[in-house]
Amino acid sequence: MNHPTKTLHGLGAEFSSAGALLHAAQKIQSLGFRRWDVYSPFPIHGMDQAMNFKRSKVSLFSLLGGCTGLTTGFVLIYYTSAINYPLIVQGKPYFALEPSLPIFFELTILLTAFGTILGLLLLTLMPRLHHPVFNWDRFKKVSDDGFFLVLESADPRFDAQASRKLLQEIGGDHVSEIYQDPEENPHPARPESEITQ
Amino acid sequence: MRADNSSAQAAFSQASEYLERRPLVANDRPLSWITDHVCRIVEQPAPKWWWILTIVTGGVATLVPAMLTYLVSTGVGVWGLNVPVCWAWDITNFVFWIGIGHAGTLISAILFLTRQKWRTSVNRSAEAMTIFAVICAGIFPAFHVGRVWMAWFLAPIPNANAIWQNFRSPLLWDVFAVSTYFTVSLIFWYLGLIPDLASLRDRATTRFRQMAYGLLALGWRGSNRQWTHYEKAYLVLAGISTPLVLSVHSVVSFDFATSIVPGWHTTIFPPYFVAGAIFGGFAMVLTLLIPFREIYGLHDLVTDKHIDNMCKIILLTGSLVGYAYSMEFFIAWYSGNPFEIYAFTNRAFGPYWWAYWSMITCNVAAPQLFWFKYCRQNPWVVLAIVMFPNTGMWFERFVIIVTSIHRDFLPSSWGYFSPTWVDITLFIGTIGLFVFLFLLFVRFLPMITMFEVKNVTPQADPHSDGSTHHGTSLGHTQSAQAHA
Numbered sequence: 001m002n003h004p005t006k007t008l009h010g011l012g013a014e015f016s017s018a019g020a021l022l023h024a025a026q027k028i029q030s031l032g033f034r035r036w037d038v039y040s041p042f043p044i045h046g047m048d049q050a051m052n053f054k055r056s057k058v059s060l061f062s063l064l065g066g067c068t069g070l071t072t073g074f075v076l077i078y079y080t081s082a083i084n085y086p087l088i089v090q091g092k093p094y095f096a097l098e099p100s101l102p103i104f105f106e107l108t109i110l111l112t113a114f115g116t117i118l119g120l121l122l123l124t125l126m127p128r129l130h131h132p133v134f135n136w137d138r139f140k141k142v143s144d145d146g147f148f149l150v151l152e153s154a155d156p157r158f159d160a161q162a163s164r165k166l167l168q169e170i171g172g173d174h175v176s177e178i179y180q181d182p183e184e185n186p187h188p189a190r191p192e193s194e195i196t197q
Numbered sequence: 198m199r200a201d202n203s204s205a206q207a208a209f210s211q212a213s214e215y216l217e218r219r220p221l222v223a224n225d226r227p228l229s230w231i232t233d234h235v236c237r238i239v240e241q242p243a244p245k246w247w248w249i250l251t252i253v254t255g256g257v258a259t260l261v262p263a264m265l266t267y268l269v270s271t272g273v274g275v276w277g278l279n280v281p282v283c284w285a286w287d288i289t290n291f292v293f294w295i296g297i298g299h300a301g302t303l304i305s306a307i308l309f310l311t312r313q314k315w316r317t318s319v320n321r322s323a324e325a326m327t328i329f330a331v332i333c334a335g336i337f338p339a340f341h342v343g344r345v346w347m348a349w350f351l352a353p354i355p356n357a358n359a360i361w362q363n364f365r366s367p368l369l370w371d372v373f374a375v376s377t378y379f380t381v382s383l384i385f386w387y388l389g390l391i392p393d394l395a396s397l398r399d400r401a402t403t404r405f406r407q408m409a410y411g412l413l414a415l416g417w418r419g420s421n422r423q424w425t426h427y428e429k430a431y432l433v434l435a436g437i438s439t440p441l442v443l444s445v446h447s448v449v450s451f452d453f454a455t456s457i458v459p460g461w462h463t464t465i466f467p468p469y470f471v472a473g474a475i476f477g478g479f480a481m482v483l484t485l486l487i488p489f490r491e492i493y494g495l496h497d498l499v500t501d502k503h504i505d506n507m508c509k510i511i512l513l514t515g516s517l518v519g520y521a522y523s524m525e526f527f528i529a530w531y532s533g534n535p536f537e538i539y540a541f542t543n544r545a546f547g548p549y550w551w552a553y554w555s556m557i558t559c560n561v562a563a564p565q566l567f568w569f570k571y572c573r574q575n576p577w578v579v580l581a582i583v584m585f586p587n588t589g590m591w592f593e594r595f596v597i598i599v600t601s602i603h604r605d606f607l608p609s610s611w612g613y614f615s616p617t618w619v620d621i622t623l624f625i626g627t628i629g630l631f632v633f634l635f636l637l638f639v640r641f642l643p644m645i646t647m648f649e650v651k652n653v654t655p656q657a658d659p660h661s662d663g664s665t666h667h668g669t670s671l672g673h674t675q676s677a678q679a680h681a
Binding site: 045046051057080084087102105120129133134144 | 227228229232353359360361362363364365367369370373374377380381384385388392393395396398399400411412415416417418419420421422423424425426427428429430433434437440441444448451647648649651652656657658659660
């Protein structure tokens with residue numbers, strides 16, 4: 001199918017297995033492409049190294065969440081029991097570490113979980129319900145048994161003819177053009193392929 | 198030399214066949230088979246039995262609001278509670294349901310961190326079970342406070358009395374522990390669902406399904422930039438859920454252990470409660486999974502090996518619980534405290550002897566059958582045996598709670614608790630609610646974590662030749678499992 005009025009998002013290719021996709025990714029990475037991604041039904045072992053990703057920063061958000069939780073727990077208990085309304089209950093001190101630990105712990109865990117989810121959503125730019133790759137009809141297989149590689153046209157090394165040939169050479173089947181929706185902004189403020197870079 | 202070599206090779210290949218691990222997905226099923234088999238449970242029209250069961254359990258579940266309305270409008274006296282037994286079925290049911298939830302988190306978090314790959318095909322339904330069990334559990338303490346319209350006093354919100362919560366009280370710790378547990382379990386469950394919701398979205402045949410599952414899937418594309426963050430987030434959540442699950446039942450046990458009541462005031466309670474929770478939870482996982490595995494023909498995903506593993510966990514934790522029971526008796530005797538000794542002899546030989554010995558039979562004796570391979574390998578025998586822990590764990594909480602307080606320090610304040618019809622009907626209502634929610638889950642969400650099961654198949658190993666055939670060479674299988 002040809003959509004002359006639509007903007008080209010990139011070229012997609014399908015691979016036969018996780019191993020074939022990994023080899024293709026290694027090849028594309030070695031050629032210096034930057035705006036591309038692979039799509040698979042499950043995370044592929046070794047793909048992060050093949051694409052030269054750094055460690056995910058989700059755990060940083062988790063740590064921040066956990067610290068916030070612990071601080072909240074301390075402030076909550078200390079302020080309410082020792083400052084705002086000190087009340088003697090069973091002759092116990094207004095504030096002590098031992099009885100506070102369970103609540104410190106629970107709030108730390110709770111806010112770590114919130115931080116983790118927030119970090120995941122921010123770093124993956126989810127939810128994003130529309131994306132050009134969904135315009136490719138073969139792409140439905142990605143959540144079943146399809147292994148895909150998409151080279152974006154925004155990459156400086158992208159060339160419609162040469163890139164198509166390249167994808168075929170490294171074993172890609174069904175190499176197809178993927179178009180953006182006409183109403184979509186062709187130059188998003190921050191391309192999501194640069195998330196981890 | 199040559200003869201030696203070939204006989205060594207024959208011995209090696211024989212040994213490899215013997216030593217080879219059983220595959221986690223039987224019969225070398227391709228990836229699309231997994232998607233298809235799991236998704237079609239949700240996509241095909243609901244079978245007749247589903248409608249019947251859902252309507253029946255939904256009807257039973259309405260007993261919960263009915264009994265609670267009666268309770269609130271009439272007063273807490275409609276429960277059988279009275280001095281000296283002011284904690285009875287309500288708190289028993291609360292601890293019972295909370296405990297059931299623990300197996301779900303154990304499977305999803307602890308078995309993930311310890312790289313037990315067999316967890317992949319059972320974790321989704323076990324986590325769903327956790328959430329539904331915690332919902333059932335939460336009902337009881339919320340209404341046990343008596344004036345339920347004041348239950349919000351438990352939350353640290355400034356109120357007209359200008360008094361804050363007593364953070365030194367284990368009951369308040371419980372509020373924080375259970376609500377954190379519920380929230381984190383829900384987040385963890387939903388996180389695991391996202392890639393599978395995308396599968397349902399991509400297979401949707403109607404616009405409505407596509408929209409509904411598409412919204413829930415948050416636009417998941419399965420790109421490696423998403424997967425790398427997703428895996429990290431999953432690991433972190435597994436990491437924090439592990440201490441969380443151990444803490445929740447420990448905090449629940451503090452409700453008892455920090456008191457001075459003989460029979461409650463023991464240091465063994467936290468580990469003993471956690472072991473019991475895992476024991477009862479796995480029994481409930483098997484109770485739910487075995488029938489659905491048969492109905493939907495999921496034998497290749499939930500294999501006999503999975504059931505066998507869970508039976509072994511039940512055997513282990515059941516024995517731990519049995520050890521805790523005997524250690525409680527030993528410590529009571531060793532303490533030399535007459536009240537302590539009396540509390541325990543009264544437990545076993547007092548007016549509630551029937552509850553105590555039901556507990557021992559169900560929790561200590563019955564699981565010992567799992568020493569026999571036959572009992573672990575035959576699903577229907579397993580299903581029959583796990584009914585004992587299901588019952589026994591309810592009795593355990595009843596025994597701990599009621600037998601310890603029904604005879605106070607002074608014989609003038611001794612009593613005998615009997616439940617009223619409201620107690621019994623409310624408990625039956627929560628069982629209905631639990632099964633009802635589980636039936637809805639099975640109908641509308643993928644009950645097996647497809648992407649994780651795919652990830653433990655030999656095809657998922659990027660270093661294999663990509664063929665679905667495997668299992669002829671020991672080295673190959675090991676590398677597939679090491680990398681999967």
